[in-house]
């Protein structure tokens with residue numbers, strides 16, 4: 001049996017690297033034949049699974065330097081039918097790729113905004129006068145690098161190999177321990193793991209509107225590993241809160257906390273319980 005996995009493309013993205021790692025795990029565990037399906041944006045990757053074009057999607061959700069991938073959180077909330085099956089943590093080491101002879105000749109640098117942001121200190125120090133241009137992915141940026149052009153791109157060493165483009169500088173991310181967390185999403189929850197993710201809106205912008213929801217976890221000794229707010233898009237200053245907690249939805253204390261949380265929130269969405277797997281550098 002085959003199983004299709006959507007990810008941000010074209011081939012050579014970090015998302016594809018995470019998808020390949022997951023495909024190998026899946027193949028070992030289930031003997032299913034994974035097919036990787038690249039999509040031109042993270043939004044289109046998420047829509048592909050929501051509209052049943054694919055079975056699974058692997059998307060970035062958070063980076064250790066730059067924080068949340070906003071589109072992933074926003075669409076998870078909007079689409080409302082996606083469930084998290086696994087979190088994968090991938091080390092990210094960016095390189096600067098170009099056909100130019102030296103750094104001094106680079107005039108423009110293309111990449112995904114997350115990748116540009118993770119290297120902003122390096123870019124400021126070594127290429128202070130270049131124009132930075134955002135693209136949908138690190139490998140979409142490579143399409144701008146013609147032979148003899150003075151453009152550069154921030155992408156992975158794997159992409160350099162795949163597209164045969166010289167590396168002008170390695171490990172250019174501002175912090176060496178750079179990691180991105182990806183979620184494997186499906187239309188149903190297939191696992192019960194160490195973490196649970198949920199999001200909610202509050203009923204009113206009043207004192208205690210956030211304290212009450214948070215207390216349901218604190219008083220049961222449930223540790224929150226992440227809290228993130230995103231604009232609700234209804235009005236300025238109105239927020240959604242995304243929470244990852246340590247525990248799963250079969251645990252009585254997590255079940256009790258979620259039941260009480262529903263009383264202190266307006267809309268509550270549970271995205272699933274799942275394990276977190278750290279991938280090593282390759």
Ligand SMILES: O=C(O)C(=O)C[C@]1(C(=O)O)C=C[C@@H](O)C=C1
Pocket residue numbers: 008012013014015016060063069092112114115136137138139180
């Ligand atoms: O453009 C890519 O290669 C991606 O997979 C996207 C992405 C992201 O959106 O965070 C993934 C990992 C890195 O943090 C940089 C870019």
